[in-house]
Amino acid sequence: MVHFSAYHETASEIAIRPTSTAVLVIDMLADFCLPGGAMVLPGYEALVGPQNEVIRALRNAGAVIVFIVDAHRPQARRDREFLKRMPHCIEGTPGVQVIPELDQSPSDITVIKRRYSGFFNTDLDVTLRDMMVDTVIVMGVVTNICVRSTVHDAFFHGYTVIVPQDCCAATGPREQASTLHDISTHFGVVSDARSIVESICTCKPLPVQDGNSF
Amino acid sequence: MVHFSAYHETASEIAIRPTSTAVLVIDMLADFCLPGGAMVLPGYEALVGPQNEVIRALRNAGAVIVFIVDAHRPQARRDREFLKRMPHCIEGTPGVQVIPELDQSPSDITVIKRRYSGFFNTDLDVTLRDMMVDTVIVMGVVTNICVRSTVHDAFFHGYTVIVPQDCCAATGPREQASTLHDISTHFGVVSDARSIVESICTCKPLPVQDGNSF
Amino acid sequence: MVHFSAYHETASEIAIRPTSTAVLVIDMLADFCLPGGAMVLPGYEALVGPQNEVIRALRNAGAVIVFIVDAHRPQARRDREFLKRMPHCIEGTPGVQVIPELDQSPSDITVIKRRYSGFFNTDLDVTLRDMMVDTVIVMGVVTNICVRSTVHDAFFHGYTVIVPQDCCAATGPREQASTLHDISTHFGVVSDARSIVESICTCKPLPVQDGNSF
Amino acid sequence: MVHFSAYHETASEIAIRPTSTAVLVIDMLADFCLPGGAMVLPGYEALVGPQNEVIRALRNAGAVIVFIVDAHRPQARRDREFLKRMPHCIEGTPGVQVIPELDQSPSDITVIKRRYSGFFNTDLDVTLRDMMVDTVIVMGVVTNICVRSTVHDAFFHGYTVIVPQDCCAATGPREQASTLHDISTHFGVVSDARSIVESICTCKPLPVQDGNSF
Numbered sequence: 001m002v003h004f005s006a007y008h009e010t011a012s013e014i015a016i017r018p019t020s021t022a023v024l025v026i027d028m029l030a031d032f033c034l035p036g037g038a039m040v041l042p043g044y045e046a047l048v049g050p051q052n053e054v055i056r057a058l059r060n061a062g063a064v065i066v067f068i069v070d071a072h073r074p075q076a077r078r079d080r081e082f083l084k085r086m087p088h089c090i091e092g093t094p095g096v097q098v099i100p101e102l103d104q105s106p107s108d109i110t111v112i113k114r115r116y117s118g119f120f121n122t123d124l125d126v127t128l129r130d131m132m133v134d135t136v137i138v139m140g141v142v143t144n145i146c147v148r149s150t151v152h153d154a155f156f157h158g159y160t161v162i163v164p165q166d167c168c169a170a171t172g173p174r175e176q177a178s179t180l181h182d183i184s185t186h187f188g189v190v191s192d193a194r195s196i197v198e199s200i201c202t203c204k205p206l207p208v209q210d211g212n213s214f
Numbered sequence: 215m216v217h218f219s220a221y222h223e224t225a226s227e228i229a230i231r232p233t234s235t236a237v238l239v240i241d242m243l244a245d246f247c248l249p250g251g252a253m254v255l256p257g258y259e260a261l262v263g264p265q266n267e268v269i270r271a272l273r274n275a276g277a278v279i280v281f282i283v284d285a286h287r288p289q290a291r292r293d294r295e296f297l298k299r300m301p302h303c304i305e306g307t308p309g310v311q312v313i314p315e316l317d318q319s320p321s322d323i324t325v326i327k328r329r330y331s332g333f334f335n336t337d338l339d340v341t342l343r344d345m346m347v348d349t350v351i352v353m354g355v356v357t358n359i360c361v362r363s364t365v366h367d368a369f370f371h372g373y374t375v376i377v378p379q380d381c382c383a384a385t386g387p388r389e390q391a392s393t394l395h396d397i398s399t400h401f402g403v404v405s406d407a408r409s410i411v412e413s414i415c416t417c418k419p420l421p422v423q424d425g426n427s428f
Numbered sequence: 429m430v431h432f433s434a435y436h437e438t439a440s441e442i443a444i445r446p447t448s449t450a451v452l453v454i455d456m457l458a459d460f461c462l463p464g465g466a467m468v469l470p471g472y473e474a475l476v477g478p479q480n481e482v483i484r485a486l487r488n489a490g491a492v493i494v495f496i497v498d499a500h501r502p503q504a505r506r507d508r509e510f511l512k513r514m515p516h517c518i519e520g521t522p523g524v525q526v527i528p529e530l531d532q533s534p535s536d537i538t539v540i541k542r543r544y545s546g547f548f549n550t551d552l553d554v555t556l557r558d559m560m561v562d563t564v565i566v567m568g569v570v571t572n573i574c575v576r577s578t579v580h581d582a583f584f585h586g587y588t589v590i591v592p593q594d595c596c597a598a599t600g601p602r603e604q605a606s607t608l609h610d611i612s613t614h615f616g617v618v619s620d621a622r623s624i625v626e627s628i629c630t631c632k633p634l635p636v637q638d639g640n641s642f
Numbered sequence: 643m644v645h646f647s648a649y650h651e652t653a654s655e656i657a658i659r660p661t662s663t664a665v666l667v668i669d670m671l672a673d674f675c676l677p678g679g680a681m682v683l684p685g686y687e688a689l690v691g692p693q694n695e696v697i698r699a700l701r702n703a704g705a706v707i708v709f710i711v712d713a714h715r716p717q718a719r720r721d722r723e724f725l726k727r728m729p730h731c732i733e734g735t736p737g738v739q740v741i742p743e744l745d746q747s748p749s750d751i752t753v754i755k756r757r758y759s760g761f762f763n764t765d766l767d768v769t770l771r772d773m774m775v776d777t778v779i780v781m782g783v784v785t786n787i788c789v790r791s792t793v794h795d796a797f798f799h800g801y802t803v804i805v806p807q808d809c810c811a812a813t814g815p816r817e818q819a820s821t822l823h824d825i826s827t828h829f830g831v832v833s834d835a836r837s838i839v840e841s842i843c844t845c846k847p848l849p850v851q852d853g854n855s856f
Contacts, residue, residue: 064503075492075537076558080372084400109503114551114558116400120370121554123542129800130504130542144392145400149366156334158294158771171399178358178392185385186298186330186359278717289706289751290772323717328765328772337756340763343586344718344756372557508800512828544828548798572820573828580791584762586722599827606786606820613813614726614758614787 013205014189016162016196018061022133023054024154026068026118026140026147028102031088031095033141038088038095041141041169048101050166050193051139055103057197064131065108068118070146071096081115116146119153128159135160137196138188139167144175151187161188162206164196227419228403230376230410232275236347237268238368240282240332240354240361242316245302245309247355252302252309255355255383262315264380264407265353269317271411278345279322282332284360285310295329330360333367342373349374351410352402353381358389365401375402376420378410441633442617444590444624446489450561451482452582454496454546454568454575456530459516459523461569466516466523469569469597476529478594478621479567483531485625492559493536496546498574499524509543544574547581556587563588565624566616567595572603579615589616590634592624655847656831658804658838660703664775665696666796668710668760668782668789670744673730673737675783680730680737683783683811690743692808692835693781697745699839706773707750710760712788713738723757758788761795770801777802779838780830781809786817793829803830804848806838 028051031037033044059065071091072079079087089096091112098104109131111124118124128136136159138151147168154161163183170176184190189208199206242265245251247258273279285305286293293301303310305326312318323345325338332338342350350373352365361382368375377397384390398404403422413420456479459465461472487493499519500507507515517524519540526532537559539552546552556564564587566579575596582589591611598604612618617636627634670693673679675686701707713733714721721729731738733754740746751773753766760766770778778801780793789810796803805825812818826832831850841848 073537073555073558075535076555077560079558080369080554084369107503109501112551114554115370117366117370120367121551123540123549126508126542126549126798127501127504130501130507132505144396152331152363152366153334155294155298156329156331156768174388174392175396178388182358182389188298287751287769287772289749290769291774293772294768321717323715326765328768335765335768337754337763340584340722340756341715341718344715344721346719370554508797512797512830543798545794545798548795572824577794580759580794581762583722583726584757584759602816602820603824606816610786610817616726 015205018063021135022064023137052103057200117149137162143168143170144179155187164193229419232277235349236278238352271414331363351376357382357384358393369401378407443633446491449563450492451565485628545577565590571596571598572607583615592621657847660705663777664706665779694745699842759791779804785810785812786821797829806835
């Protein structure tokens with residue numbers, strides 16, 4: 001694969017300007033995380049600590065925090081997604097609430113999505129532009145579906161994408177590794193919570209690992 | 215992962231109506247396949263046979279064949295994709311030509327794309343609607359980037375998606391397996407060339423494997 | 429203009445199937461209608477009667493009623509629209525509420541929009557597809573800006589568009605006449621509340637005036 | 643209409659930076675302009691002079707010139723636009739060629755569109771971003787349909803829009819006046835060829851008329 005994976009000359013570090021950055025927290029919702037939820041991913045608890053660190057450091061530095069919430073309209077006659085997946089996150093039910101462990105502030109922004117990607121048929125792009133944002137830090141569940149779909153579209157729309165891998169969980173270890181590999185080679189930069197927080201708090205660029213692959 | 219992967223009640227077979235189906239052949243281009251190309255994926259030859267079988271059977275049965283061609287404008291001052299990948303597929307160069315081994319017909323359709331997905335800022339969706347198509351069979355290179363990005367968007371836009379796995383190649387075996395797994399669980403049906411051709415030629419539904427995972 | 433305005437062979441009537449139709453009620457909000465609103469269009473009262481007739485007849489016959497609500501995020505650092513127009517319809521203020529004179533039901537759908545068009549960066553398209561809708565009856569204020577922008581996009585996305593002219597008001601009489609002319613010649617069918625209600629209640633097709641121009 | 647038309651505090655002049663500006667020349671094609679074309683708008687000749695002045699001055703100063711070309715695929719089974727308008731601008735016919743009177747250069751960009759708007763299902767947005775453009779000067783035919791639809795979307799996508807009124811023609815005088823009024827009040831700045839060229843050649847801001855209405 002040597003030929004195909006040849007990277008363009010890439011930077012060894014990237015400067016994060018908090019005031020033009022948004023943290024996108026994807027689908028950290030009761031139906032995906034809490035006992036009794038419609039489609040629970042076991043082990044979400046490990047994500048909360050690193051996610052809160054990034055959220056607090058970035059909000060404190062002037063970044064925008066966006067909670068992206070999967071919500072399906074109860075009136076739908078045939079929800080395309082439910083042909084493939086069990087019904088979940090019905091608008092108006094407790095399942096669509098962001099889990100209480102996460103640090104939320106009234107100044108944060110909520111974006112409702114209807115499909116896996118945070119951009120598809122939502123106001124995420126126009127909102128980020130109105131917030132004068134050009135960089136997104138993307139985290140949440142699950143890495144290989146909703147996080148990844150959002151990363152695709154963020155890249156296509158021209159945003160610089162950073163993914164802290166310890167703030168994301170996939171449906172399995174192979175899917176976690178494979179999606180992070182694809183993101184780092186084709187869509188953005190894969191990093192971790194501590195490196196991002198340190199970069200913000202010290203105003204130093206975020207190191208980008210050589211090849212940046214997992 | 216048992217809880218999270220619980221499928222919705224899924225069909226054990228799917229009927230393909232050729233006259234409302236399109237075959238999307240993605241990035242089977244000189245720059246990605248032929249010696250001397252800008253970003254060559256070794257081993258594309260194994261795809262040509264199965265791809266041609268599907269193309270011929272479907273075209274013969276009345277389906278639309280769409281060649282999706284990655285082409286980057288030479289005038290671009292800063293091509294977003296080239297910040298991440300080596301320059302490739304420059305419009306007007308031989309690199310953007312579909313490889314001659316593939317069976318092409320003057321009645322086929324060509325769609326130019328500028329990013330990984332065949333849908334992003336292209337006329338693919340409006341073209342498929344004008345062709346009265348509701349189902350797409352997606353193939354080409356590479357499974358985990360351009361094929362997958364197109365599959366995502368096809369699903370979001372409401373098309374039924376079928377991916378013949380032997381008509382697609384990834385940047386590595388883990389990526390092939392992982393993306394096919396994600397497609398079969400969240401975006402569409404993974405099958406193979408022979409099963410699709412047989413379904414078309416016998417007018418019988420395409421079997422969908424239990425769980426449909428790889 | 430004879431040459432340019434030559435129509436394609438057009439039908440003299442159009443059948444409305446209520447169960448695949450949605451009524452899009454655009455921007456009938458406190459800020460645009462009621463005394464003290466941020467940008468009041470005088471005379472909205474004349475619209476309420478015909479609008480309610482259409483809403484009731486269609487809802488009763490199985491159509492979807494969608495209230496499209498202009499709402500701007502208070503967090504925006506630079507709202508593109510407010511560079512051009514006075515601030516209005518701030519999310520969370522009374523200005524974004526649908527006027528109480530309109531007949532609303534808990535089963536109706538609300539779609540939030542951020543720009544003039546009901547489709548731009550919203551879930552209107554995916555929602556209409558999930559409702560299995562192919563025809564939209566578009567009404568509200570103002571004819572020449574938000575109604576028209578929504579009509580443009582509805583036509584581009586492939587919906588059949590019907591505009592009851594007595595359910596819409598423009599910023600002036602020339603703008604009303606000119607936009608209705610453009611809609612009838614290029615985007616859809618211009619009709620009126622009584623004709624639409626009669627078509628629904630008698631299950632007869634809606635007559636389309638010759639040339640359909642105003 | 644006094645209340646409703648109240649503008650936001652608007653600038654009395656606007657600086658045009660040619661290197662971040664694109665001229666969008668819309669549908670100046672054989673089928674719309676030349677004798678024997680499918681849908682000819684009489685009197686296109688008056689536009690050529692002012693259009694060429696703007697094109698040359700802007701290209702000379704470093705701006706991007708984009709010819710937007712309506713082209714319909716001959717393979718379409720049901721072209722949505724031809725349900726409403728006579729067939730025109732079929733891809734591969736002479737009807738889709740830009741009229742020879744216009745000043746074209748090999749460095750110019752061509753964007754194919756399938757519907758009235760230059761943005762709908764095209765690569766115009768991604769191309770303008772790759773050209774690092776934030777301002778568009780929009781001209782061509784017809785003012786009230788394709789020019790206007792493109793202006794709508796340009797505004798929604800965040801571009802500053804300038805329309806030289808003597809470089810645009812509508813299907814009638816009322817439509818010309820009404821669309822220019824709507825553009826100046828809600829979407830952008832209406833100016834004229836001479837003022838724009840003078841602004842470019844003297845490096846002085848373009849004056850914006852008080853109220854900017856026609």
